[in-house]
Amino acid sequence: MAIASKIRGSLLGGALGDALGYAVEFDRLPAIRERFGSAGLQDFSQLGGPVDFSDDTQMTLYSADGLNEALAWAREGVRADELACVWLAYLRWLKTQGVTVPESAPQPVPRWLDAQPVMQHQRHPGKACLSGLAGGAMGSVARPVNPDSKGCGTIMRAAPFGLIPQLAPEAVARLSTDAAALTHGHPSALHSSAQFSLLIHGLLLGAPLDEAVSALAGRLQDDPGTPPELRERVLKAIDLARAAERLSPEALTAELGEGWVAEEAFAVALYAVLATAGAADPEQHLREALALAATHDGDSDSTASIAGNIVGALHGDGALPPSWLASVNGIEVVDRIASELAALVGE
Known part of the structure; x- marks a missing residue:
């Protein structure tokens, strides 16, 4: 499968998950079930019209646009600092x-991205993302801003760092970690972002889902620097996904957390992807994974966005339901940034 398809699939899939989850992000399960039925939110048709994506997709697009700027300079023979371009984008x-x-x-x-109306809306941006940038200092791993923050505002924007096929895995991890440290300093936020980007990178390069997840589990177990809570949550998600019966929304958050912090968001999203991997086809896999990742008491847009990034990187843009794409305001902006990234990496 062409890498360009996987880049578009990952970024557009993330936007679909974000928009689906954003519709219920601040609702508790009883309210979700009262509105959409016992199964919860399953399809955009239940929402009654086009819906918006949140700050998760906005920041993901700025991650990608920062990389696009650096890659464009490189094509002109000018060395640009990727992290500096990402910071300026943020x-x-x-x-x-x-x-x-x-x-x-x-x-x-x-x-160009700055002038798009869909990027001008304030859609519940994370406090650490705002404060980490508003101070004017460029955060780093050595000198972190918000050193105690491990909110999911790092991982939800990190997919683009895994979407450059020419990067070695070590470079993917370093870039994702450094970009997370621009706003958050807790080790769980930094490591969650790096491991998520590495998972995306493996899928981008053609690894089957089980192989990419096995590699993820190996890294978590073998690296002594992995925060214990990240190791525990993600390995538990992998184990739970092997069970024959899917977790209920109540059990999902009871076992893995509500997703407001980085390692929980990663675990919930990964569980949703793995538990639905037996779907009949890629499009059905995306539908089921995003519905499962969005219908719970927690940070629904972030968990569903991360799940969409993963399924899209696995299956490519053929997994994207056309009716779902037509249901999200500003989806053409996501498509343009994704297509630009694909062109700049030569795919």
């Missing part, structure tokens, strides 16, 4: 959220 996102970039920080040059 500062551009900060402006779209109505926050003034501090005078102590660089003043980034506007790009």
Whole structure:
């Protein structure tokens, strides 16, 4: 399968999951079931019209746009610092959220993405993402901003770091970790982002799902630097997904958490992908995984967005239901950024 298809599949799949989950992010299960029935939210047709994606997709697009800028410079023979381009992209996102970039920080040059109306909306951006950027200092692993924060605002924007096929796995992990440290400092946030990006990278390069997940489990077990809570949650998700019966939404969050922090969001999303992997075809896999990842008491848009990134990287854009794509406002902006990334990596 062409890598371009997987890049589009991952970014568009993430946007679909985000939009589906965002519709119920702040609802508890009783309210979700009262509105959509006992099975919860299963399809965009239940929402009665086009819906929006959240800050998760906005920041994912800025991750990708920062990489696109660095890759475009490289094509011109100019060496650009990828992390600096990503930081500048996040500062551009900060402006779209109505926050003034501090005078102590660089003043980034506007790009096409900034002018798109769908990027101007404030859709419950994470507090750590805002404060980590608003201080004007470039956070790093050595000098983290928000050192105690492990919110899922890192991992939900990290898929693009796994979507550059030319990068070695070590470079993927380093770039994803460094980008997470721009806003969050807790080891679980940093390691969750790196492991998620590495999973995406493996799928991008053609690894079957079980092989990519086995590699993920091996890294978590073998690396002594892995935070214990990340190792525990993700390995538990893998084990639970092997059971014949899917977890109920109540059991899902009781076992793996509600997804407000990075390792929980990763675990819930990964469980949803693995528990639905026996679906009849790729499109059905995406539908089932996103519905499972979105229908619970927790951070539904982030968990479903991460699940969409994974399924899209696995199956490519052929897994994207056309009716779902037509149901999300601004999906053409996601498609353009994804297609630009695919073109810049030569695919």
